[in-house]
Amino acid sequence: MTHHPPLIAVTDAELDELRSRLLHTRWPTPWPVDGWEAGTDPGELRRLVTHWASAYDWRVHEAAINALPSHYADIGGTPVHYLRFDGEHPGALPIVLTNGWPSSFLELTALARRLATPSRYGGDPADAFTVIVPSLPGFTFSPQRPSLTEPPQTHEIWHRLMHHELGFARYGAHGGDLGAGITSRLAEAHPEAVVGIHLTAVAGPPAYDAAGVTPEERAYLDSVAGWSAEEGAYMHQQSTRPLTLSYGLADSPTGLLAWIVEKYRAWSDCGGDLSSRFSDDFLLTQASLYWFTHSISTSFQPYYAYARRLTRRVERVDVPTAVALFPADLSRPPRSWAERTYHVTRYTLMPRGGHFAAHEEPGLLADDLTEFFRAHR
Incomplete structure (x- = not known):
């Protein structure tokens, strides 16, 4: 019987380093805004970071991934x-x-x-x-x-x-x-x-006659434009200057978590309550995978390649x-x-x-x- 090496084997030293980075997060000065209005909610992020550094058991999820x-x-x-x-x-x-x-x-x-x-x-x-x-x-x-x-x-x-x-x-x-x-x-x-x-x-089609767009299609295109203006900053950054963003997210697990958790909340059918669709452990396992495989930066490549017409x-x-x-x-x-x-x-x-x-x-x-x-x- 052939025994394959485990897909992922995080060392104790890597786990200790992650916990240390989480516990020593340098938090930004608070803003006078509520909830998620200006980005990831600080209270929810602090709660998740505390859980990641203490109660979250990576070894349980590592074993499940390797199985x-x-x-x-x-x-x-x-x-x-x-x-x-x-x-x-x-x-x-x-x-x-x-x-x-x-x-x-x-x-x-x-x-x-x-x-x-x-x-x-x-x-x-x-x-x-x-x-x-x-x-x-x-x-x-x-x-x-x-x-x-x-x-x-x-x-x-x-x-x-x-x-x-x-x-x-x-x-x-x-x-x-x-x-x-x-x-x-x-x-x-x-x-x-x-x-x-x-x-x-x-x-969308590569080209179309604007005069032939139906009212339903026009309403859809207007909604896409509105969404892009309000929610599309991540895409513009990842398409144009992904490396500038990568330095912070590759260095700070708190920053990495903030960047992706905002999307899980905004794009899901959670009604503003993350926990109604995603457990803490699910979100932290996704973040841990990006962290331990050092892949948040390289995950931006499809955006950059598409914008440069390399795709x-x-x-x-x-x-x-x-x-x-x-x-x-x-x-x-x-x-x-x-x-x-x-x-x-x-x-x-x-x-x-x-x-x-x-x-x-x-x-x-x-x-x-x-x-x-x-x-x-």
């Missing part, structure tokens, strides 16, 4: 970490799931288990998928891209992983946020292999596409807008959930994926 079905593949010289959940049915359709930012592969595990073993959740074994969950380049356990001048395209790495490395002639794909863009480009580039895609966000734009996707939109997510484009870029065969407005749907509502998401791909097995 996951992890593998590595060398894709043209690029090492890629991925999880593989084999379907309980021999004819299980392969599917690749791709997360966004500030997420990680860990956020997709509840969804992956539901898809691989539906009978455990009251489903039909015939609906099982064999689920592949790769870590994005620069996120957690996949090293950053080797070049920023000619970066390997993530969707091509995914195709080589699924088709050449794992031997899947035909497969499905799902993604949200950054993962939706990667999934879209994958389907556009390899329609012969991708049977269908399932998205929680869509790419291909989506033009037209002709494979069958399902769009599932969650009410608290960043945007909910009308079906007609999605159809400008995609061959939309299923369009679902979800009753609840947000940007982190795979964690917030894995049952709703798994059911929608299952219904859509039934016709493409």
Whole structure:
């Protein structure tokens, strides 16, 4: 029997250093504003930092991460970490799931288990998928891209992983946020292999006649512009001057936690109460993964690469596409807008959930994926 080294083995010295940094946080001078109005709420952040430094038990979560079905593949010289959940049915359709930012592969595990073993959740074994969950380049356990001048395209790495490395002639794909863009480009580039895609966000058309925009589409575009003005500073910074931001977040676990926790609150269906959707341990494990793998800086690379046009734009996707939109997510484009870029065969407005749907509502998401791909097995 082959024994693989653990995926992550944080030393006691690293844990002690993290606790010391947390306990010696140099807090900013308080502002005369309430709650989350000007950014991460100081009271909530202090509470989480105290928990991270004292009650939070990394070893419990480290053991759980190491128990996951992890593998590595060398894709043209690029090492890629991925999880593989084999379907309980021999004819299980392969599917690749791709997360966004500030997420990680860990956020997709509840969804992956539901898809691989539906009978455990009251489903039909015939609906099982064999689920592949790769870590994005620069996120957690996949090293950053080797070049920023000619970066390997993530969707091509995914195709080589699924088709050449794992031997899947035909497969499905799902993604949200950054993962939706990667999934879209994958389907556009390899329609012969991708049977269908399932998205929680869509790419806009590369060009359109403003005079032909419907009132519903105009309202959507106005809402996107309003959201970008109020909430989009992180994206602008990560797209233009990511390194300047990286120094502080790589050095301060409190700063790192503040940067990502604000997003978990603002983009989820939590009604302003983080704890209604995310446990403290979930949030701190996500932050710990970024911290111990030293990957917050490299997780910004997709934004910078896209802004510099080093990543291909989506033009037209002709494979069958399902769009599932969650009410608290960043945007909910009308079906007609999605159809400008995609061959939309299923369009679902979800009753609840947000940007982190795979964690917030894995049952709703798994059911929608299952219904859509039934016709493409």
